[in-house]
Amino acid sequence: NINRMKNHVDFVKGQDSTCTATETVGPPTQPPTSAPCTGSEFRLVLQTDEYGEETSWDVTGSNGNTVAQGTGYGANSKSEINECLPSGMDYTFTIRDTYGDGICCDVGAGNYEIYVDGSLVYSSNGQFGDEEVVSLSGGNNNSPPTPVLNPTLAPVPNPTPAPVPNPTLAPVPNPTPA
Numbered sequence: 144n145i146n147r148m149k150n151h152v153d154f155v156k157g158q159d160s161t162c163t164a165t166e167t168v169g170p171p172t173q174p175p176t177s178a179p180c181t182g183s184e185f186r187l188v189l190q191t192d193e194y195g196e197e198t199s200w201d202v203t204g205s206n207g208n209t210v211a212q213g214t215g216y217g218a219n220s221k222s223e224i225n226e227c228l229p230s231g232m233d234y235t236f237t238i239r240d241t242y243g244d245g246i247c248c249d250v251g252a253g254n255y256e257i258y259v260d261g262s263l264v265y266s267s268n269g270q271f272g273d274e275e276v277v278s279l280s281g282g283n284n285n286s287p288p289t290p291v292l293n294p295t296l297a298p299v300p301n302p303t304p305a306p307v308p309n310p311t312l313a314p315v316p317n318p319t320p321a
């Protein structure tokens with residue numbers, strides 16, 4: 144690399160130099176793999192209007208922390224954003240337009256859809272003012288459901304009859320003569 148830098152400097156100065164260094168190239172770097180989502184899988188499909196740079200959004204947990212956000216979109220662009228939301232709380236999605244005319248229909252046909260765990264939970268035509276707020280329920284932990292077994296009754300012993308005393312006859316008065 145020093146020879147490469149020297150050659151670059153010599154080239155810039157107008158001098159001729161030969162490069163004798165060799166560079167070893169290793170195997171290609173694999174893209175990072177993300178861990179599987181252990182919360183709720185959030186997907187936003189966003190179509191901006193002609194002023195995509197005015198659009199921003201965020202997802203805030205019920206604890207007040209922002210867990211996902213986006214901004215800086217292009218004009219009339221379509222984006223799909225996937226995020227993993229921590230389980231165990233509810234969320235609020237807020238989309239904003241800095242000009243205050245939403246993302247449809249004065250200057251383009253913007254809209255958006257929100258999916259949670261693969262299911263469409265909200266679809267907007269993009270007609271809002273400064274912002275639009277959507278409540279999302281969270282709490283999925285992606286663990287398999289706990290099987291529910293048919294209930295079994297606790298063992299009950301066979302009933303035993305209560306002891307009954309031998310019947311006694313009620314006393315009968317002696318008959319009276321007629």
